[in-house]
Amino acid sequence: MKPVNWGVLGASKFAREHMARAIHEAAGATLYALATSDPKKADDFKAFCPDLQVHGSYDALLSDPAVEAVYIPLPNHLHVEWTQKAIAAGKHVLTEKPIALKADEIDGLIAARDASGLLVTEAYMIVHHPQWQRAKTLVGEGAIGRILHADAHFSYDNRADPGNIRNRPETGGGSIPDIGVYTYGGIRYVTGAEPSRLSARIRRENGVDVYAQVTGQFAGAGGDFTFHAMTSMRLPPRQEVVFQGEGGLIRLTAPFNAGIFGEAQLHMLRPGKPDHVERFPDLRQYVRQVENFGRSLRDGVAYPWRLEDAKGTQAMIDMVFASEEPV
Incomplete structure (x- = not known):
């Protein structure tokens, strides 16, 4: 090529x-x-x-x-x-x-x-990582039954860097534009469902959200499920995503900064069955993203994240801001 x-x-x-x-x-x-x-x-x-x-x-x-x-x-x-x-x-x-x-x-x-x-x-690099691809496959195959609840957490603390573009409203800053795209879009990617009802509690500093807790409900072909997400630029680092189904749960560790925050792992826990763990060491999702772009460009291979997918996540972000409740 x-x-x-x-x-x-x-x-x-x-x-x-x-x-x-x-x-x-x-x-x-x-x-x-x-x-x-x-x-x-x-x-x-x-x-x-x-x-x-x-x-x-x-x-x-x-x-x-x-x-x-x-x-x-x-x-x-x-x-x-x-x-x-x-x-x-x-x-x-x-x-x-x-x-x-x-x-x-x-x-x-x-x-x-x-x-x-x-x-x-x-x-949107996470869709190029096999940790997320496996979660999507397992959920789609019904490995943990019908999804009942999903939650996603992503936080870091950059209060010591007020000049950072994420802390500035004029550059489109805030935790939701920066990392809400992952907590929201990741749930959409794995389940194929879209939010039907949301409620957001948001704390701001200098005109940007520094903490956002979002709860609500998703609707999809597999049925409705509840949802909870937390993003923050003022809390200690934390990354975790969990999908809970009628027959067990799938937990993703280091789901957003694989190999940087920690080793990407997929844990599947089901009553009466041995715990199932998959590890993905030394896989660089940014490199995979570039390589997939090249294969799509040269060989016509379908690219896993389209502008239409990005629009769906941005529509959810718009919905989050529209559903804000007083703190």
């Missing part, structure tokens, strides 16, 4: 530490170019990719005919704008989550994608 030539818009910390390295290491991919106005930031990328081409502006990178696909890790409020510009430049696009801040903003991206014939999607 001919490698995909990638360009990265912006020298963000996340790109430097994770996605640019994943592109550089992935089979079928070449980290070709970076756009940044600060040459010192480019040096950090050149340390592991010495041949990297550096452009002084985003527009210059989009004008480079050698760049075939673009990864966009910009602040949340810039995602739609630069995804549209990349499509207009004829580039395939992988944009960080959340790809938009309102569900209806994704309609324009879907229309532009369809008109261009390009591969345009959200960088």
Whole structure:
């Protein structure tokens, strides 16, 4: 397979530490170019990719005919704008989550994608990890019976970094846009169900949510089930997802930062049966994401997360904010 030539818009910390390295290491991919106005930031990328081409502006990178696909890790409020510009430049696009801040903003991206014939999607990496794929398969096969309840928890503490884009309202900050996409979208991905009723209790600082507790109900082909999710940027680190069914439960450890927060594991507990544990050490979901993008681009393999999927999760986020109750 001919490698995909990638360009990265912006020298963000996340790109430097994770996605640019994943592109550089992935089979079928070449980290070709970076756009940044600060040459010192480019040096950090050149340390592991010495041949990297550096452009002084985003527009210059989009004008480079050698760049075939673009990864966009910009602040949340810039995602739609630069995804549209990349499509207009004829580039395939992988944009960080959340790809938009309102569900209806994704309609324009879907229309532009369809008109261009390009591969345009959200960088929703968990669906590329076998821990999540196995959970989806097991739930779909009825391994724990009909789902009765699902809960998801994701927290970290960044109060010491007030300048972080996640702590700033003007950049689309908050725990829900940052990590609610995982606690909400992960439940949607595994169950194939959608929320029918939600209630949210949200605490804010400086105009962004720093703690959100959401409860409610999902409706799907397998029946209704209750739901609970907690996201926070002011609590000690915690990551866990649990699906409870009539015949047992499935628990996912390190479900969002596999290999970083801890080892990704799947535990299936069923009365009267031995506990079932699957471990997934040393699997890099960011690398798998890039490789799957390349296979979809080159070989037409179905990509596991479409703009329509991203719109569904964003619609749930919109629903969460609309259902907020006084704290």
